[in-house]
Each structure stands twice: as C-alpha cells, then as structure tokens.
Amino acid sequence: MSKNTEVAVQEEQFAGVATIEERNEYVGRGSEAVTTNDLAIPRLKLLQMINDEVQPGHPKQVEGAQAGMIMNSVTEELYTSMFVINLSFTKKFVVWRTRKTGGGMVGTYDSQEEALEALAEQGLAEKDHEIKENPTHLVLLLDDEGSPKGVAMLDMPGVKVKKSKVWNTRINDEEKQGNPRFGCVWQLGVVSESNNSGNYFNYDVTLVAHAPDDLYGQAVAIYDGLFAAPAAEAA
Structure with missing residues (x-):
C-alpha cells in the first residue's frame, strides 16, 4: 500500500467531523500551560543565489522560490515585499x-x-x-488587509547590519516624537546591491504610516504578551 493510499484510508476512518464553529467553546482547553516560549517563532530569510531553497532538484528546494524573495522559515511562504511592525531589537x-x-x-x-x-x-x-555581529528584529507580520498574522524573527548580519542601524535610527527618530517602536508600519522590501564579492540582495525598509489606533492596540497587546512580566513576578 502506498503512503498516499494509507493517508486516504486514515482520512476515511476519521470522517464525520463536526463544523469547527461548533467547537469554539473548547478552544484553549488543554493548552493552558502553553506560552509564547513554547511556540516556534519563524525566521524571515532573504534568499540569495547560493541558497539551497532556490536550487532546482535540491532536497531543500522550495517550489517557486527565487533569489531576492523573502521566505518564512516555518510556513515557506514567499514574498517580494511585506508590511511589518517592528516589536523589538536584540543583538548577539x-x-x-x-x-x-x-x-x-x-x-x-x-x-x-x-x-x-x-x-x-x-x-x-x-x-x-x-x-x-547579528542584529535581530522581532517583527509583527501584517496581511494584505493590514491585520496581524503572526510574529517572526528577522536576522540582519553581514551586509544587512548597516540596514539594521538605519532602521533603528529611524525608529529612534519616531520615538523622540513620542511614537513607540511598535507604532509604525514599515514595508520590508528587497534591493539588489554589489560589493567586491559580487552581487547580492539586501533588505530595503520604508516607513509606510503610523499604525491606526486599532492596529496599534493589537501591536501593544502582542508586545505585552511577549515581554510583559507575569503578574505574580510583578507583584
């Protein structure tokens, strides 16, 4: 029996599932102890010509992946640009x-x-x-309608370090005006650059707008959920 056939048989065995809407009252049950530390946070990867994901026939090849695309490491979604909110910064x-x-x-x-x-x-x-040096930005990903769709780590080592510093400088300018780090919507795009080693792709970050009140409130809630100390510790 082939693997696909086995899967089909299993699906038949577990047929007759009620609609998901009828199960809402149990959402969260059994997951009370699960925190953000127990979840896999994806990383955004800027694909280059040398990456396995773009090599035809390679075991790690991702369908549709091309150099110059941004890839979500967990979902393998591909982007040429995306909208994000910068939640926090660390450097290792x-x-x-x-x-x-x-x-x-x-x-x-x-x-x-x-x-x-x-x-x-x-x-x-x-x-x-x-x-x-490895600067890392934790970003809130936004969908096409501008709604939050999850968080991801954005590493900016090597030739991306300068881009990271420019981004932090612009965020610092916003904070001087009273707008928090996570109060801005940015477009994360890609540009082609070159140095003595050859051509490569780099990030390009553009300020799109100050986050509308509703989106800002969601960003604050997500930030607090990730970084706020538990009530017991704060007491």
Missing part, C-alpha cells in the same frame, strides 16, 4: 569556525568580549574563528 555575537577549519557555528553570545572569553575557555584559537 555569533562565533563561526573558518571554512578552512571545517566551518560551523561555535556559539552565540551577548557581547564580543563574551565570545572571546568563550574561545579562550574552550582552548580555541581566535585566528581559526570569526565573530560576527
């Missing part, structure tokens, strides 16, 4: 082995000093490793 320092020593990540640290200390503690030679 990632230690990588150099290619000539086998490559691969050693660890992630809060500062460059911590990264260097970790190498020393493990007896690893600094010359065989690279320490790279």
Whole structure:
C-alpha cells in the first residue's frame, strides 16, 4: 500500500467531523500551560543565489522560490515585499569556525568580549574563528488587509547590519516624537546591491504610516504578551 493510499484510508476512518464553529467553546482547553516560549517563532530569510531553497532538484528546494524573495522559515511562504511592525531589537555575537577549519557555528553570545572569553575557555584559537555581529528584529507580520498574522524573527548580519542601524535610527527618530517602536508600519522590501564579492540582495525598509489606533492596540497587546512580566513576578 502506498503512503498516499494509507493517508486516504486514515482520512476515511476519521470522517464525520463536526463544523469547527461548533467547537469554539473548547478552544484553549488543554493548552493552558502553553506560552509564547513554547511556540516556534519563524525566521524571515532573504534568499540569495547560493541558497539551497532556490536550487532546482535540491532536497531543500522550495517550489517557486527565487533569489531576492523573502521566505518564512516555518510556513515557506514567499514574498517580494511585506508590511511589518517592528516589536523589538536584540543583538548577539555569533562565533563561526573558518571554512578552512571545517566551518560551523561555535556559539552565540551577548557581547564580543563574551565570545572571546568563550574561545579562550574552550582552548580555541581566535585566528581559526570569526565573530560576527547579528542584529535581530522581532517583527509583527501584517496581511494584505493590514491585520496581524503572526510574529517572526528577522536576522540582519553581514551586509544587512548597516540596514539594521538605519532602521533603528529611524525608529529612534519616531520615538523622540513620542511614537513607540511598535507604532509604525514599515514595508520590508528587497534591493539588489554589489560589493567586491559580487552581487547580492539586501533588505530595503520604508516607513509606510503610523499604525491606526486599532492596529496599534493589537501591536501593544502582542508586545505585552511577549515581554510583559507575569503578574505574580510583578507583584
């Protein structure tokens, strides 16, 4: 029996499901202990020519994926641009082995000093490793109607670091005027750039508008749900 046939048989065995609307009263039951820390937060990935997702015939190829597209790592949805609200910013320092020593990540640290200390503690030679700054923005994804559809991590290392700093600078300018980080709607697009290593795609961020009151309220609620201390801890 083929795998597809097995699935079909199972579907027949579990036929006769009531309409989803009739089950609303039980939504959340059994999930009381599930918090945002227990959910997989997707990452947004800007695809380049070298990525497996765009290589025909590769096991990791994603149908329709092309270099210059933004991909949701969990749903594999593809975008040429998208609307987001920037909820928070963090910065880590990632230690990588150099290619000539086998490559691969050693660890992630809060500062460059911590990264260097970790190498020393493990007896690893600094010359065989690279320490790279990795700015990360947590963004609220918006659908075509401008409604929230989930959150995602947006890493901006390497050539994207400058874009991250410009974005933070513009957010800081908004905050000076009394508008919080999560009070703005941005369009996250893609531009083609080049350096001595060749051509590549980079992010392009444009301020679209101040979030309307309803959307702003939803962004605040999502931010509080992710970062606000539990009442017991705050007491």
